[in-house]
Amino acid sequence: QVQLVESGGGLVQAGGSLRLSCAASGRTFSNYAMGWFRQAPGKEREFVAQISRSGGRTYYADSVKGRFTISRDNAKNTVYLQMNSLKPEDTAVYFCAATSGSDSYTYLTSEYRYWGQGTQVTVSS
Numbered sequence: 001q002v003q004l005v006e007s008g009g010g011l012v013q014a015g016g017s018l019r020l021s022c023a024a025s026g027r028t029f030s031n032y033a034m035g036w037f038r039q040a041p042g043k044e045r046e047f048v049a050q051i052s053r054s055g056g057r058t059y060y061a062d063s064v065k066g067r068f069t070i071s072r073d074n075a076k077n078t079v080y081l082q083m084n085s086l087k088p089e090d091t092a093v094y095f096c097a098a099t100s101g102s103d104s105y106t107y108l109t110s111e112y113r114y115w116g117q118g119t120q121v122t123v124s125s
Contacts, residue, residue: 001026001027001114002024002025002026002027002029002032002098002113002114003024003025003026003114004022004023004024004096004097004098004114004115004116005022005023005025005116005117006020006021006022006094006095006096006116006117006118006119007020007021007022007023007119008020008021008119009094009119009120009121010120010121010122011122011123011124012086012121012122012123012124013123013124014086014087014088014123014124014125015085015086016086016123017082017083017084017085017086018083018086018121019080019081019082019083020036020080020081020083020094020096020119020121021078021079021080022034022036022078022079022080022081022096022116023076023077023078024077024078024079024098025077029074029077030053030054030074031053031101032053032098032099032101032114033050033051033052033053033098033099033102033103033104034050034051034070034072034079034096034097034098034099035047035048035049035050035051035096035097035098035099035106035107035112036048036049036050036070036079036081036094036095036096036097037094037095037096037097037109037112038090038092038093038094038095038121039092039093039095039118040091040092040093043092045095045109046061047061047107047108047109048060048061048064048068048070048081048094049061049064049068049070049081050070050105050106050107051070051071051072051079052103053103054074055071055072055074057105058070058071059105059107061107063089064083064090067083067084067085067086068081068082068083068084069081069082069084070082079096081094081096083121086121086123087123088123088124088125089123090121090123091121091122091123092120092121093118093119093120093121094118094119094120094121095115095116095117095118096115096116097109097112097113097114097115097116098112098113098114099111099112099113100112100113101113
């Protein structure tokens with residue numbers, strides 16, 4: 001089992017920045033590729049970014065490319081999502097997730113085995 005706890009959400013004005021953190025406990029953190037997803041009210045949960053086990057490879061949804069940066073610190077068992085130039089359409093609950101063991105790129109929620117409880121991000125216009 002892997003337990004994931006997100007933090008860092010909040011209310012920010014458009015154009016501002018936030019940094020989300022996701023602390024992991026349980027099994028060896030570096031064994032899992034990690035992802036960030038988000039879900040806005042009335043919408044499906046959508047992929048935001050993924051980082052490989054070592055941190056050497058990152059992938060982003062087109063909607064956040066160039067604005068968001070995913071990173072990880074395996075010594076601290078933590079994955080981060082730096083969000084810059086935020087837009088009102090970025091408003092959502094943000095979730096971190098750990099894959100089932102694969103280190104390949106995947107944007108599918110079904111490929112992620114462990115999930116955090118989510119943290120709210122609200123961007124005002």
